[in-house]
Amino acid sequence: MGRAAESQNIGRHILLISDDPADRCLLEGALDELPDSQYDILHIESIEDACQLLSQQSFCTVLIDLDLADTLPVGSLPPALRSLTADLPVIALSNNADPEFAVEAIKHGAQDFLLRSETGHEQLYRVMRYAIERKKTERRLTWLAHFDALTELANRTLFTRRLDRSLLRHHRDKKGPAVVFLDLDGFKEVNDQFGHDAGDGLLKDVAQRLVGCVRASDTVARLGGDEFALLLDDASSFNAVISVAEKALASVAQPYRVVGQHVTISTSIGISMAPGGGETADELLKNADKALYRAKDSGKNTYQIYTDGMHSEMLQRLTLERDLRRALAREEFELFYQPIVDVETQTLLGAEALIRWYPGHGDCVVMPESFIGLAEETNLISSIGEWVFYTACSQAVAWRRAGLPAIRIGINLSARQFRGGGLTRMIRRTLDNVPVNASQIQLELTETMVMRDTLESSYILNELKAQGLKLAIDDFGTGYSSLSYLRDFPVDTLKIDRSFVRDMESNDDDAAITAAIIAMGHRLKKTIVAEGVETPGQLRILAEQGCDQVQGFLYSKPLRANDFAEFLGHHVSGNSPLIPRRLVAR
Incomplete structure (x- = not known):
């Protein structure tokens, strides 16, 4: 089967979790009344079986009977099911017409609520469409909370979260993560000369080059403006970190094509390595920033590694x-x-x-x-x-x-x-x-x-x-x-x-x-x-x-x-x- 056809079929599968066979008949009857309806309903009677199926197969929508005996407190979804449906629109189905019950269902993970007595084709179509659109919006907002919209790299929030996790994993190791801060030299001039659209294109190119400088297990983030950061999750050695920094310097310095012209920029880099360069995420970030300022002061297009002496220098600079x-x-x-x-x-x-x-x-x-x-x-x-x-x-x-x-x-x-x-x-x-x-x-x-x-x-x-x-x-x-x-x-x-x-x-x-x-x-x-x-x-x-x-x-x-x-x-x-x-x- 072709990939497009397979994807289309996946987009038409609906999972119904209910121990009442009448629910399937009710939904099939409502779906049959929709124009050009090609939806397939797969009926599962227990939460346990549904979880197993969801781990193996893809669905466009999940409908769950909240009156099932094995659902948890009124209006809630079982944790295992919520985990498996985190990226799926979920519609709660019930005989309970109490508005508070519907509100609780949505609070606990459902995108919408449907009364059995109102399961006509128009109502079902509206609810499904609303649930799908709401889930898309949720996905987008969740993505935007963790990624940079322009470059699609991790943002500061996700970078800091991953750094925290890396420090926790390496808490008992002598080797820990390294943080590499990068600030582009000459980007403002390119932005001023060619315009913001050209500048955005240059930032995307830089992002892709930096991704090519690290391992799949590492993180590349855009912190804002023309500032980027690398999280080297398992800094095996001092030389390995220096190698990445030198690779980034060389990669960023290669010419770019901007509005039909060849343009060159460079980058300044500050490095902090755990545990000497900091034992918490906040310390590592601040110390990498101090090293970055030293790199800027050293003539740019170079890297500096944080040392204890930089703290007093930074205080002098701030003063x-x-x-x-x-x-x-x-x-x-x-x-x-x-x-x-x-x-x-x-x-x-x-x-x-x-x-x-x-x-x-x-x-x-x-x-x-x-x-x-x-x-x-x-x-x-x-x-x-x-x-x-x-x-x-x-x-x-x-x-x-x-x-x-x-x-x-x-x-x-x-x-x-x-x-x-x-x-x-x-x-x-x-x-x-x-x-x-x-x-x-x-x-x-x-x-x-x-x-x-x-x-x-x-x-x-x-x-x-x-x-x-x-x-x-x-x-x-x-x-x-x-x-x-x-x-x-x-x-x-x-x-x-x-x-x-x-x-x-x-x-x-x-x-x-x-x-x-x-x-x-x-x-x-x-x-x-x-x-x-x-x-x-x-x-x-x-x-x-x-x-x-x-x-x-x-x-x-x-x-x-x-x-x-x-x-x-x-x-x-x-x-x-x-x-x-x-x-x-x-």
């Missing part, structure tokens, strides 16, 4: 996040300004605004590399970025009103600011409220940032340019260094990364790179700024190569606003000519 959230309201941030000097004339042309954080207004300073990443992860970067832009613009106005010359101020943008939406509105709002000339403000972006989605980047950059702002590519030479984007994007300035300047006196390759960047930039009519200039020798080489501007400790460390105003004032008055100064400690 830092809490303090960071309060920092703006408490006015703990401050902008410093590092001078930018014209190489040929040795005149002061501008400054780069650099944020510093003084928690509690104390003497201890937190540098941006220690908190900007956290600010991006917690989405505090938008508020901090707006404060930086507003403060720098306001400071330019204050200096001008104090009689100092108008200079250009460079302001760094983070990737989250650039891609997060609302950037151009924030800038427009600030420029409307602060009377600064937009051409005094230069926004600095990295190559990687603008090349992630060139179409979107071009749109945003042109919007910013239309507001009169200057645009610079920061850390140039460490990313794409693509001639095409330099030609197509409305960029004014290229800032040579300090890594090429640092060793240029002793490394001919670095000197050759800076010379090539300067020549290329000038051919494209870009202004070239060298960062990190600290020695007269570096300045001499850059001058010979035709570099336009420099900044670095050779002239000044980053200065507080008042100190920079004094620095600028002395230079303008001529009382202190601007010449390379001795190096000043940061």
Whole structure:
């Protein structure tokens, strides 16, 4: 028999559990009156025989006589029968017309209730249809309570339940389960660029790849968003867990086809293993999460295994996040300004605004590399970025009103600011409220940032340019260094990364790179700024190569606003000519 025909016959079998032969005649008569009725009734007279049959054969519906002598309390179904009919619609049949009796029957597992006196074909058809639909709904709700609707993987509830069971099984074993947390790197950018439907498709692909990395006895779950988890039920060895993590890293990193384009992402992984990494499900989950954060901080696309030291690190991180959230309201941030000097004339042309954080207004300073990443992860970067832009613009106005010359101020943008939406509105709002000339403000972006989605980047950059702002590519030479984007994007300035300047006196390759960047930039009519200039020798080489501007400790460390105003004032008055100064400690 073909599979479809067999399935169709199974869908027409009805099991009647009753010790009254008249019930079969009653039901057969009612079914015969239905149009195109092809239902078969199999009549069993005892619960015991019914349980045996249900374990061997499939039925579309079960009708049970609640007046049977071997049913348990009034209106209830025997536990063995309830277990075997968990996935089947059950209709209770009785002579008892008491509504409370019907309610009890449904409470104890029946989908509907049918009085013998009302068993006509229309009533039977309605009750059967209702019972089947209700059971389908129950199945769906039960499934949704334990599985992720998008990927069809286990959800957090089922994952935690299976982890609890695994810990219980291995309670006396020296080897226990391992929890592997995964968080996708770069998924948000794919979602933003191609849309949520494409993002959902990517998540499905990732889910299938992860399933292929584990055994059938293990569990793969989607915990939400772009977070996944693996439960390795019997972690036989440390190396076996590492092997799974490395397999997952490699599998996720393979290219995906998204809206006709090849796209690559990666994943960061945190691992905790029982019993050392936790003896309860809650401990294992929390510790895997701590290890995941360490993997993110280590540059992503890697794995980290939980160690006891991570607990104190996580507490420090949580403390830092809490303090960071309060920092703006408490006015703990401050902008410093590092001078930018014209190489040929040795005149002061501008400054780069650099944020510093003084928690509690104390003497201890937190540098941006220690908190900007956290600010991006917690989405505090938008508020901090707006404060930086507003403060720098306001400071330019204050200096001008104090009689100092108008200079250009460079302001760094983070990737989250650039891609997060609302950037151009924030800038427009600030420029409307602060009377600064937009051409005094230069926004600095990295190559990687603008090349992630060139179409979107071009749109945003042109919007910013239309507001009169200057645009610079920061850390140039460490990313794409693509001639095409330099030609197509409305960029004014290229800032040579300090890594090429640092060793240029002793490394001919670095000197050759800076010379090539300067020549290329000038051919494209870009202004070239060298960062990190600290020695007269570096300045001499850059001058010979035709570099336009420099900044670095050779002239000044980053200065507080008042100190920079004094620095600028002395230079303008001529009382202190601007010449390379001795190096000043940061």
